[in-house]
Amino acid sequence: MNPELDLEIQRIIRATPDAIWEAWTNPEQLAQWWLPAPMQCRVEQLDAVPGGALVTTMSTDGAEFVPHVNACFLVVAPRERLVFSNAIDSEWRPANPAPVRMTAEVVLRAHPEGTDYRVLVRHGSADDRATHEEVGFREGWGAVTEQLATLVEGRN
Amino acid sequence: MAQYPAELNGVFSALADPTRREVVARLGRGPASVGELARSTSMTLPSFMKHVRTLEASGLIRTRKEGRVRTCTLDRERFDLVSGWLDQQRAVWEGRTDRLVQFVEAEQEDA
Numbered sequence: 001m002n003p004e005l006d007l008e009i010q011r012i013i014r015a016t017p018d019a020i021w022e023a024w025t026n027p028e029q030l031a032q033w034w035l036p037a038p039m040q041c042r043v044e045q046l047d048a049v050p051g052g053a054l055v056t057t058m059s060t061d062g063a064e065f066v067p068h069v070n071a072c073f074l075v076v077a078p079r080e081r082l083v084f085s086n087a088i089d090s091e092w093r094p095a096n097p098a099p100v101r102m103t104a105e106v107v108l109r110a111h112p113e114g115t116d117y118r119v120l121v122r123h124g125s126a127d128d129r130a131t132h133e134e135v136g137f138r139e140g141w142g143a144v145t146e147q148l149a150t151l152v153e154g155r156n
Numbered sequence: 157m158a159q160y161p162a163e164l165n166g167v168f169s170a171l172a173d174p175t176r177r178e179v180v181a182r183l184g185r186g187p188a189s190v191g192e193l194a195r196s197t198s199m200t201l202p203s204f205m206k207h208v209r210t211l212e213a214s215g216l217i218r219t220r221k222e223g224r225v226r227t228c229t230l231d232r233e234r235f236d237l238v239s240g241w242l243d244q245q246r247a248v249w250e251g252r253t254d255r256l257v258q259f260v261e262a263e264q265e266d267a
Contacts, residue, residue, distance in 0.1 A: 007246045009253050015260035023260050033255035036172075100241065121249060123242070 001120065009119040017108040017115045021079045024048075024106065030056075041068070045090055048076050053090030070097065075105075082106040087124065100124055167234060168247055170214035175199070176207050180216060183230040190219070190226045 001008060013020060023029045027043035035041040040062050045053040052073045057065035070090050075083035085103040089095040101124035109116040170176055179193055194204040208228065211217045215234045219226050 005242070007242060007249060009246075009249055011253055011257060013257050013260060015257075015264045019260045019263055020256070023256055023263070029259070033259040034252065036251055036255065100245065102245075117253070119249060119253065121245065123245065 002122075005123045005125065007121050007123075009117075011117045012111055012113050012115070013117045014114040017079045017110055020108055020115055020117060021082075024082055035068070040065075048073060048082070050074060050076055051092070052076070054084050055090050070095065074103070080108055166214040167216060168251065170210050170216055173207065173210075175204075176211055179207065179211060179228070180230065183217060183228055187227050187229040190228060193228065 023033065025046065025048040027046045030046060031041045031043045034043070034056060035058050038060070040059045042057045042059070042065050043055075044057055045055040047053050050073055054069060054071045054073060056068045058068040059065040069086060071084045071086040072088045072090055072092060073082070073084045075081055083103065083105045085101075086097045087095060087101040087103065089097075095101075103122045105120045105122075107118045107120075109118075171180070175197055178197070182188060182193060182196065190205065190208055191201070193208075194201050197204060208217070208219065208226075211228075212219055215231055217228050218231055219228050221227075
């Protein structure tokens with residue numbers, strides 16, 4: 001873990017590893033939590049096998065859907081570990097996606113209260129990201145805060 | 157690092173509402189009174205005050221009362237808190253995890 005590039009999230013979730021696995025790998029379920037409301041999510045491809053595709057699109061009006069995530073699964077150990085990266089797209093083409101390249105590792109462990117849930121997200125270097133600065137953040141909070149920060153900083 | 161996500165949660169939920177985003181954007185141009193801010197919305201003063209309180213609780217704005225006028229100013233330090241790219245990614249993943257937890261725990265109760 002590199003604190004300048006990576007982030008880690010850990011929670012104890014009151015649900016079984018099975019239920020969490022299902023939420024991640026069943027397209028209908030993933031679509032329900034993957035993006036913040038009011039944005040709508042469509043899971044276009046979800047093939048939870050190593051090398052399988054993870055493609056999601058998003059919409060603000062429910063009519064026009066734009067690209068969101070286009071990634072490829074690296075490791076799929078049912079109910080235990082899921083690793084995917086957007087540095088290789090769903091067709092295995094090397095990609096340089098906005099806002100930043102990342103590999104996400106989701107680890108589930110049985111816990112007396114349910115599941116010990118961990119996510120480790122490893123990002124490409126910050127230099128990578130600089131080239132995408134103008135693209136901005138497309139997802140929810142990122143977009144909101146960045147626009148606001150620009151607005152606020154630009155006018156004071 | 158430990159107190160970070162909780163602080164961010166307040167900021168992001170404060171910014172979840174379009175009225176509050178408008179207020180923040182307006183205050184980016186300089187301080188304004190609550191009355192002035194409320195007039196630019198179609199809200200009553202009491203309902204508008206709820207938004208002001210939420211923004212104040214998140215630390216995004218500060219308010220100061222002089223006589224009968226309450227003036228709001230933007231706290232730029234809060235913005236610095238969410239301006240780093242890694243912080244933004246963290247916020248995305250924290251949000252995702254919150255929604256996953258909500259989703260699976262609700263499913264569990266239904267089962």
